[in-house]
Amino acid sequence: MKVIGLFLITVVLSACSNNNWQTASREPAGIAPAPEKEKSAVIEVYAADAFSWRGWFAVHTWVATKEANAAEYTVYEVVGWRVKRGLPALHQYKTTTPDRYWFGSKPEKILSLTGEKAERLIPQITEAVNRYPWVNEYTVFPGPNSNTFPEWVGLQVPELGLKLPFSAIGRGYADN
Template sequence: MKKYLGILVTALLLSACSNDDWRTASREPAGIAPNPKEVSEAVIEFYAADAFSWRGWFAVHSWVATKEKGASEYTVYEVTGWRVKRGLPALYEYKTSTPDRYWFGSKPEKVLSITGIKAEALIPKITSAVARYPWANEYTVFPGPNSNTFPTWVGLQVPELGLDMPFSAIGSGYADNDE
C-alpha cells in the first residue's frame, strides 16, 4: 500500500510541476468584468486567481481594477516580484479593456465588485491609496509585502470598500505593518 501511495504522491507532484510554461499559459480575458465599451458607469473590481504552477495549491495572486464613469478602459494596479528582479517597482499600473485576464492559466474570481455612484465616489480614494502604498518597490513572497499585501492595504485605506480577501491571499496580513 505504501508503494502505491508513494507513486500517487509522485504523480501528483509531477503533474503540478509539468504545467505549461508561464510564457504559454493563458492570459485570455475571463469574461467576468463589465465591458467598458458597453458599461458607462464607474466600476471597481478586485480579483484573485490561483498562483502559477504548484503555488496555486496554496496561494492566490490578487489585483485591483478601476474604471471611471464614461471611461473606455480600466486602470489595473498589481504587484509582481519579477518586476523588482528587473530593477523596476513591484507596483505596476496599466490601462486595458480586459482587467479580468487569466493569471497565467488560472481563471480569476471576483473578490469585490462595486459599480455606479458608490464606485464613482471611491475611485479617487483608491487612486490616492495606490499613490501612498509604502512597499511599491518591494516584494517578498512570505510574509510579504507581495501581490496580496497590496489590495489588502488599499482595502484598509479605503474601509468603505468592505474588502474581504480570500484565506489563500498569503501575505495579506503584512498590510497591517504599515510604516
C-alpha cells in the same frame, strides 16, 4: 503499493501545475463588465491561484477600476519579478480585460462595485495607490507582496468593504 502511490502523486502534481509561464493562459476570463457596455464606474478585485506550486495554497490578487464612460480599466497589481528586473513591484496599466487568467489560473471576483459608490471611491483608491509604502519591495512571505497591496488599499478605503480570502498570504503585512 508504493509504486501506485508514487504514480498517483506524480499524476496529481503534474495536473495541478503549469510550469511554463510563457505558454500559460493569459486570456480574459469573461467575468468583467465590458467597458463598451458598462458605462458606469466599476471597481473590481480579483484573486487567482498563484503560479505553479504556490497555487496549491496561495492566491495572487489585483485591483481594477474603470471610471464612468471610460473605454478601459486601470489595473493595479504587485508583481515580484519586476523588482528583480529593477522595476517597481507596483505595476499599473490600462486594458479592456482586467480579468485575465493569472498564468493559467482563472480569476474569481472577490469584490465588485458599480455606479455612484464606485465613482466616489475610485479617486480614493487612486490616492491610496499613490501612497503605497512598498512600491519597490516584494517578499513572498511574510510580505509585502501581491496580497499586501489590495489589503493596504482596502485599509485606506474602508468603505470598499474588501475582504481578501484566507489564501491571500501576505495580506496581514499591510497592518505593519
